[in-house]
Every structure is written in structure tokens, then in C-alpha cells.
Amino acid sequence: MIDVGKAFGIRRHEIGPASLxxxxxxxxxxxxxxGQAVGNALFLEVFPRHLPYAMIGSAVMIGGFVSTYIRLSxxxxxxxxxxxxxxxxxxxxxxxxxxxRFHYRSVYLLVYAWVYALGAMGPMMGWTLANYTLTTRxxxxxxxxxxxxxxxxxxxxxxxxxxxxxxxxxxxNTLLLVVALILVGCAMLVKLLFQRAxxxxxxxxxxxxxxxxxxxxxxxxxxxxxxPYLLSITALIAIGCLATSILGYQFFLIAKDSYxxxxxxxxxxxxxxxxxxxxxxxxxxxxxxxxxxRAFGIRVGLFDWSRAASCxxxxxxxxxxxxxxxxxxxxxxxxxxxxxxxxRSSTPSSxxxxxx
Numbered sequence: 001m002i003d004v005g006k007a008f009g010i011r012r013h014e015i016g017p018a019s020l021x022x023x024x025x026x027x028x029x030x031x032x033x034x035g036q037a038v039g040n041a042l043f044l045e046v047f048p049r050h051l052p053y054a055m056i057g058s059a060v061m062i063g064g065f066v067s068t069y070i071r072l073s074x075x076x077x078x079x080x081x082x083x084x085x086x087x088x089x090x091x092x093x094x095x096x097x098x099x100x101r102f103h104y105r106s107v108y109l110l111v112y113a114w115v116y117a118l119g120a121m122g123p124m125m126g127w128t129l130a131n132y133t134l135t136t137r138x139x140x141x142x143x144x145x146x147x148x149x150x151x152x153x154x155x156x157x158x159x160x161x162x163x164x165x166x167x168x169x170x171x172x173n174t175l176l177l178v179v180a181l182i183l184v185g186c187a188m189l190v191k192l193l194f195q196r197a198x199x200x201x202x203x204x205x206x207x208x209x210x211x212x213x214x215x216x217x218x219x220x221x222x223x224x225x226x227x228p229y230l231l232s233i234t235a236l237i238a239i240g241c242l243a244t245s246i247l248g249y250q251f252f253l254i255a256k257d258s259y260x261x262x263x264x265x266x267x268x269x270x271x272x273x274x275x276x277x278x279x280x281x282x283x284x285x286x287x288x289x290x291x292x293x294r295a296f297g298i299r300v301g302l303f304d305w306s307r308a309a310s311c312x313x314x315x316x317x318x319x320x321x322x323x324x325x326x327x328x329x330x331x332x333x334x335x336x337x338x339x340x341x342x343x344r345s346s347t348p349s350s351x352x353x354x355x356x
Contacts, residue, residue: 016196016197017133017134017142017193017196017197018142018145018146020189020192020193020196020197021126021129021130021133021142021146021149021193022145022146022148022149023149023189024126024129024149024186024189024190024193025123025126025146025147025149025150025153026149026150026152026153026156027153027182027183027185027186027189028118028122028123028126028150028153028182028183028186029122029123029149029150029151029153029154029157030153030154030156030157030158030182031118031122031157031179031182031183031186032115032118032119032122032123032154033153033154033157033158033161033271033274033275033278034157034158034161034175034178034179034182034271035093035111035114035115035118035119035175035176035179036115036116036119036270036274037158037161037162037175037267037268037270037271037274038111038161038172038173038175038176038179038267039111039112039114039115040112040252040266040270041172041263041264041266041267041270042100042108042111042112042172042173042263043108043109043111043112044252044253044256044266045108045256045261045263045266046105046108047105047108047109048253048256051249051252051253052249054109054112054113055245055249057109057113058112058113058116058117061113061116061117062116062117062120062121063217065117065120065121066120066121066217067216067217069081069085069121070214070215070216070217070220071215071216074215078128078129078132079190079191079194082125082128082129082187082190083187083190083191085121085125086122086125086183086184086186086187086190087183087184087187089114089117089118089121089122089180089183090179090180090181090183090184090187091180092114093111093114093176093177093179093180093183094176094177094180096110096111096114096176097173097174097176097177097180100173100176101173111176118183122186123150129190129193130143130146133193133197147285148282148285151278151281151282151285152278152282154274154275154277154278154281155275155278155279155282156275157182157271158271158272158273158274158275158276158278159271159272159275161175161267161268161271162268162269162271162272162275163268165264165265165267165268165271166268168264171264172263172264172267175267252270255269255270
């Protein structure tokens with residue numbers, strides 16, 4: 001058997017916290033991938049023409065979630081804050097599942113926005129826990145293992161979701177309950193982390209956030225503006241989000257046009273696509289990123305990242321082309337070099353999505 005500790009240079013006393021952080025990020029990204037697949041499919045079935053507005057609304061809602069989280073961090077202990085946030089999302093998805101049974105149209109917009117809020121909050125809380133749990137030297141050894149958690153979680157749960165939908169084991173809206181169950185599992189891992197790594201987390205376990213930490217969203221923005229490093233990182237993230245939003249908008253519209261009212265088929269396709277993208281990310285992470293950074297530094301690594309983003313656009317085109325009867329001229333919209341714009345979309349349905 002492979003000794004994971006020796007393979008990643010992890011010491012015996014570090015295996016416990018590293019494993020818990022690994023599986024937390026594994027599950028939280030898996031829940032996000034599953035939620036994104038079913039959330040996009042359900043939303044596009046009811047509101048196929050309103051995807052840009054949903055994207056904007058999700059961004060605004062994420063800002064509200066983050067602002068509320070920052071304020072609560074000064075009143076609640078980190079353990080209670082993280083576990084409470086996870087259980088809040090879990091209970092929300094259970095409520096959404098119940099409401100989808102009555103085909104309330106507005107619930108599909110909430111599902112869409114809640115999934116993207118989970119994608120922003122969940123990993124952030126995981127890396128916050130890693131920051132408080134690990135020292136700088138431990139982080140250098142352990143992060144190589146922890147960062148594989150979200151990648152493998154997206155791959156495994158992406159393919160699992162696609163297989164469940166393809167064989168008709170569950171209805172698409174039932175996946176909301178599965179997402180809630182995964183989030184409860186994440187909360188249990190956080191509780192176990194605080195129990196196992198008690199001395200490491202003693203400071204944040206007994207008191208809320210430090211008094212000098214930002215107390216609201218505006219103060220956080222000021223902190224970022226004062227640091228050139230944080231400003232550069234924020235700019236890179238913003239550019240990446242803009243590029244993926246543009247590609248995602250085209251991708252989801254064409255996928256919806258291809259699958260029509262087959263909500264289960266669209267959910268399976270989106271989940272399978274994210275599974276394959278996770279595999280490609282894993283190859284880049286293991287085979288290219290480390291050697292490039294060691295040999296050429298961060299600038300070449302960022303160039304490699306931009307090439308990977310262009311590759312994603314090409315892969316998106318191939319994925320749709322292989323499963324869609326649409327004309328080649330319309331498929332070319334997904335190619336990275338194409339400047340054409342599409343206003344084509346499906347006709348909205350009058351009721352809730354068919355989940356059989």
C-alpha cells in the first residue's frame with residue numbers, strides 16, 4: 001500500500017488534521033458541483049431567457065452572504081460560525097426540495113443563487129480552518145495533499161451525479177436532499193477537526209474574530225486596496241470569474257437548447273462535464289503546475305493557467321459538439337477565438353421543470 005504520509009512528506013501527527021481538511025474540501029466542492037448541475041438544469045427549464053440576470057443576482061447575493069459572515073465572525077466563535085453556516089445551507093436545500101414539489105417558480109431562482117453562494121462560502125471556510133489549524137511549515141508540506149481534495153471531490157461526485165441521473169435512480173430535484181446530506185457531513189468533519197486539533201484551534205475556539213479584523217464588507221475592500229499583493233490576487237480572480245461567466249453563459253444556453261425539456265439529461269451532462277474538467281485540472285496540477293513553478297516561477301505558471309482557460313473553452317465546444325445536433329456555426333460560439341454573440345435561447349415553459 002502507498003504511504004500517503006511519506007508520499008506527501010507529512011508527519012504522523014499532521015495526518016489527522018490534513019485528512020479532515022482534505023475530506024471537508026472534497027465534500028464541499030462535490031456538493032457544489034452536484035448543486036450546480038441540478039440548479040442550472042432546473043433554472044434553465046423554467047427561466048431559459050433570464051440566465052444573465054440570475055448571474056448578476058447571484059453575485060449580489062454572495063456579497064450579502066459574505067458581509068453577513070464577516071459581521072457574525074465578531075460575535076460567534078469560529079466553530080459555531082462554520083458549523084452554523086453549513087447547517088443553514090443544508091436546511092435551505094431541504095426547504096427548496098420541499099418547495100419544488102409544488103412547482104413554485106421562484107424557488108428555482110433561489111436554488112440557483114444558493115448554489116453559487118455555497119460555492120463561494122464553503123471553500124472559504126475550509127481554507128480559513130486550514131489557516132488556523134496549520135503552521136507555515138506544516139502548510140508547505142500539507143497543502144499539496146489538501147488541494148487535491150476539492151479536485152478529486154469535483155471529479156468523483158460529478159461522475160456520480162451523472163451516473164445517478166443517467167440510470168434514473170433519482171429525480172433531479174431529489175439531488176437537493178443529497179446536497180443537504182453532504183453539507184451535514186461537512187459540519188460533522190468540522191466538529192471532529194475542532195475536537196482532534198483542540199490545542200491548535202484553542203484561540204479561535206474560545207473567542208470570536210480578532211478586534212483588528214475587518215468588521216464589514218467595506219473594511220475588507222479597504223484592506224485589499226492597501227495591499228498590492230491582495231489587489232493583484234483579487235484582479236486575477238475577477239478576470240477568471242469574468243472569463244468563466246462568459247463561457248458558462250454560452251455553454252448552458254447551448255446545452256439547454258440541445259436537451260430541451262429533458263432536465264435529468266441536462267443535469268447528467270453538466271455533472272459529467274465538470275467531472276472531466278476536474279480530471280484535466282488534476283493532470284495540470286500533478287504534471288505541469290509544480291514543475292513549471294519550480295523551473296520558471298509564478299509568471300510562467302500564470303501563463304500556463306491562462307492557456308488552461310483557453311483549453312477549457314475548446315473542450316466545452318467539443319463536449320457540446322459530441323452530444324448536440326446544433327449547426328456547426330452555432331457550436332463555434334464556444335471556441336475561444338470566436339467573437340460572435342448569440343441571442344438564441346429556448347422558449348420558456350409555463351410550469352415547473354419535469355423531473356422524471
